[in-house]
Amino acid sequence: MSQKLSIETAVLLVVPPLMWASNAVVGRAVADMVPPLTLNFLRWLLALLLLVPLGWRVLGRHSVLWREWPRYAMLGLLGIGLYNSLQxxxxxxxxxxNVTLVAASTPVWMLIIGRMFHGVAIRPAQVVGAVLSLAGVAVVLSGGRWAELMALQFVAGDLLMVLATMIWAFYSWQLTRVPADSPMRGDWAGFLFGQILYGVAWSGLFTAIEWQWSDARILWSGGLVLAILFVALGPAVIAYRCWGAGIQRVGPTVAGFFNNLTPLFAALLSLFLLGEHPRLFHAVAFALIIGGIVLSSRRHVR
Known part of the structure; x- marks a missing residue:
């Protein structure tokens, strides 16, 4: 049962897009240093090791992790093995x-999948909220200039991101299917550890295929090591923890709108790194995205 969108929950759901904005930039920066599927495998293998001190208890012989293995294998495949590999x-x-623009369709896919597979009705306010949120993303990516948006060109990678976004919506809805009396409900580290455990297995399989059928190689450097450490700790462990907690509080539909803060954060991070100042269109975009969030969660706000 979804709760109201409190300030605490809103903060939880703001953290993931902030982390994922930096993940997209870092992923692009190291694209020539490490194969994509290998990067995903290394990222989650390190995340798994980081969680061992907190989640190792779920490895017990009679753990729900083994009794309900199809559930955790599916979560690991969707949220870790496939989504991140495709990104x-x-x-x-x-x-x-382009990747953040395509990912801006997340709220739409959340609504569609919720309606088709889980029987969740779509309210008119949510549709309007999705339009406002998408408009905010468009303002960010165009720099407030319509001609810039029209000049964007889409490539094969963008189609992969469409598929990744659909998979993310499926994954987010699956997070709500965990039984209320499951021991994992009160153990966030164990719940995430279980997903990553299966996800690393899937990612390892995909990486083996990548090395078998391509000229994969890794150009190790201090920068690459730091990049892998960052994407394992921030966009993986911290972001997934906050996302899962937010989903269980307000549901995937409302949470999905927060995803559209990602391109705004990406633009602002770039500004600060370059020593520039925010401009008026950033404020307009922020207002539109937040307006979409508030409108879509109207029954949840207090």
Whole structure:
């Protein structure tokens, strides 16, 4: 049962897009240093090791992790094995700008999948909220200039990102299917550890295929090591923890709108790194995206 969108929950759901904005930039920056599927495998293998001190208890012989293995294998496949692999693949031919634009369709897919597979009705306010949120993303990516948006060109990687976004919506809805009395409900580290455990297995399989059928190679450097450490800790462990907690509080539909803060954060991070100042269109975009969130969660706000 979804709760109201409190300030605490809103903060939880703001953290993931902030982390994922930097993930897209880092993923693009190291695209020539490490194959995409290998990067995903290394990222989650390190994330799994980081969670061992907190989640190792779920490895017990009678753990729900083994009794309900299809559930956790599916979560690992969707949220870790496939979504992230497809995103890194997309960044090999696409740009962070295009990737975040395609990912802006997340709220729409959340609504469609919720209606088709879980019988959740779509309210008119949610449709209007999705339009406002998409408009905010368009303002960010165009720099407030319509001609810039029209000049965007889409490539094969963008189609991979469409598929990745659909998979993310499926994954987010699956997070709500965990039984209320499951021991994992109160153990966030164990719940995430279980997903990553299966996800690493899937990612390892995909990586083996990548090395078998391509000229894959890794150009190790201090920068690459730091990049892998960052994407394992921030966009993986911290972001997934916050996303899962937010989903269980307000549901995938409302949470999906927060995803559209990602391109805004990406633009602002770039501004600060370059020593520039925010402009008026950033404020307009922020207002539109937040307006979409508030409108879509109207029954949840207090």
């Amino acid at each position: 890194y693949l997309a960044l090999h031919t696409s740009t962070p700008m």
